[in-house]
Amino acid sequence: MMECLNNEKIQEYINGELTTVENAMVRDHLIICKKCRFEYEYYERLEKYLEDPVYIKPPEVIERNVLKALFPRIPALSSVLALIAASFTLIITWIYIYFDFANNSIIQALQITSSKTSNFIASVIKIISTIFSAVYAIFKIINAFIDAVFKVNIGVEIIGLLTFMMFISFFYLISRIIFKKIKGANA
Amino acid sequence: MVLDDDQVLIKKILEGKKSSFEELMKKYNKKIFGFIFRMVRDEEIAIELTQDFFIKIFKILAKYNFEYKFSTWAYRICYNLVIDYVRKNQAYIDSLDDDSVSQKQMLKSENYVAEDGFDKLAKEELKEYIWEVVDTIPVKYRELILLRYLQGLKYDEIASITELPVGTVKNRIFKAKEILKTEIENDGMFK
Numbered sequence: 001m002m003e004c005l006n007n008e009k010i011q012e013y014i015n016g017e018l019t020t021v022e023n024a025m026v027r028d029h030l031i032i033c034k035k036c037r038f039e040y041e042y043y044e045r046l047e048k049y050l051e052d053p054v055y056i057k058p059p060e061v062i063e064r065n066v067l068k069a070l071f072p073r074i075p076a077l078s079s080v081l082a083l084i085a086a087s088f089t090l091i092i093t094w095i096y097i098y099f100d101f102a103n104n105s106i107i108q109a110l111q112i113t114s115s116k117t118s119n120f121i122a123s124v125i126k127i128i129s130t131i132f133s134a135v136y137a138i139f140k141i142i143n144a145f146i147d148a149v150f151k152v153n154i155g156v157e158i159i160g161l162l163t164f165m166m167f168i169s170f171f172y173l174i175s176r177i178i179f180k181k182i183k184g185a186n187a
Numbered sequence: 188m189v190l191d192d193d194q195v196l197i198k199k200i201l202e203g204k205k206s207s208f209e210e211l212m213k214k215y216n217k218k219i220f221g222f223i224f225r226m227v228r229d230e231e232i233a234i235e236l237t238q239d240f241f242i243k244i245f246k247i248l249a250k251y252n253f254e255y256k257f258s259t260w261a262y263r264i265c266y267n268l269v270i271d272y273v274r275k276n277q278a279y280i281d282s283l284d285d286d287s288v289s290q291k292q293m294l295k296s297e298n299y300v301a302e303d304g305f306d307k308l309a310k311e312e313l314k315e316y317i318w319e320v321v322d323t324i325p326v327k328y329r330e331l332i333l334l335r336y337l338q339g340l341k342y343d344e345i346a347s348i349t350e351l352p353v354g355t356v357k358n359r360i361f362k363a364k365e366i367l368k369t370e371i372e373n374d375g376m377f378k
Contacts (some may be wrong), residue, residue, distance in 0.1 A: 007361065007364075007368075008358075008361050009364055011361050011364060033250050041370070042368060043364065046317070046364060046367060046371070048270050048363075049314050049317045049318075049365075050317070050321075050332070051336060051337075052314060052334040053221070053318065053336055053337045054314055054318040055217050055218075055337075056220065056221050056224050056225075057214045057217070058217055058219075058220035058234075058237065058329060059230075059234055060233060062216060062220065062237050062238055062241070063209070063213070063216065064213060065238050066241040066242055066245075067205075067209065068244050069238070069240060069242055070208070071205055101283075133339065146284055148193055184294055
């Protein structure tokens with residue numbers, strides 16, 4: 001009769017690591033030896049549970065932090081363009097309002113001069129001048145309204161500044177929403 | 188050369204496709220985090236090391252040799268990262284070992300005490316219990332059990348990752364299972 005099996009032999013038998021002859025000898029021994037069969041069943045159970053591991057769910061923060069570290073977010077191009085355009089509009093308008101160019105003699109002189117040299121330039125200046133005059137008039141009305149209701153004279157310049165700040169924020173947000181939609185559609 | 192799924196993903200990552208890296212990360216996150224967490228047994232440290240692992244992988248991906256399996260290469264990097272940490276913080280890890288033993292004993296007394304041993308335990312509970320025991324065995328055995336069963340690696344792959352001879356890997360895994368068996372017997376399970 002074959003000697004009792006050591007733990008290593010039993011584990012090799014379970015893992016199918018023995019030669020055909022060794023395998024047959026171990027199998028025959030397990031039939032007749034209760035002690036070794038008990039050990040074999042023990043290791044077999046252990047093996048079964050080890051082969052079916054308990055995984056721990058990784059926290060979502062891992063993926064998020066790795067992506068943030070490797071691919072830092074840069075502002076979308078459209079947002080940057082929107083911000084630049086809005087800021088440019090703000091500066092021009094602010095200068096225009098502050099110096100009251102609609103009634104400024106320099107602008108009027110420029111209009112007269114350009115009308116003699118180029119009709120196109122004169123038309124452009126006139127259109128811009130008309131738009132800003134209209135905007136200026138609206139600000140004046142708002143200022144007068146606030147003055148009448150709340151007895152506070154904020155000033156046309158401040159109202160212009162606040163309005164254009166709101167305009168920039170609105171322009172910026174809209175452009176981001178549009179960009180996100182385009183990006184989502186392309187993904 | 189025929190590329191496997193991982194290698195196709197790596198090609199795309201090297202071509203600059205961010206979504207492929209996300210896919211690769213999703214595929215390995217569970218196994219890598221599981222391995223690291225069971226080695227260091229501290230969630231915050233495990234999160235930090237897992238993040239370091241993925242960032243490192245991305246940064247050195249260009250050095251990956253397509254002649255070898257990606258998983259073996261990645262696990263070697265992960266293994267070195269963890270072992271470096273364990274070596275530097277041995278005292279801290281040992282203190283966790285003590286905590287874990289008492290935790291296991293507490294768990295046993297609360298949930299696992301059964302008159303006739305394991306037959307009375309639900310299969311899932313028993314599985315949880317056995318993996319709790321795995322967490323308490325010495326690091327040099329635990330790491331091999333985790334590589335073999337959690338990562339599903341072969342002896343030669345484990346030998347390549349740990350830079351140990353295949354015979355040593357095999358013997359340590361046998362020994363680890365003997366330790367597990369003794370622990371389980373001491374806890375009165377599997378009778």
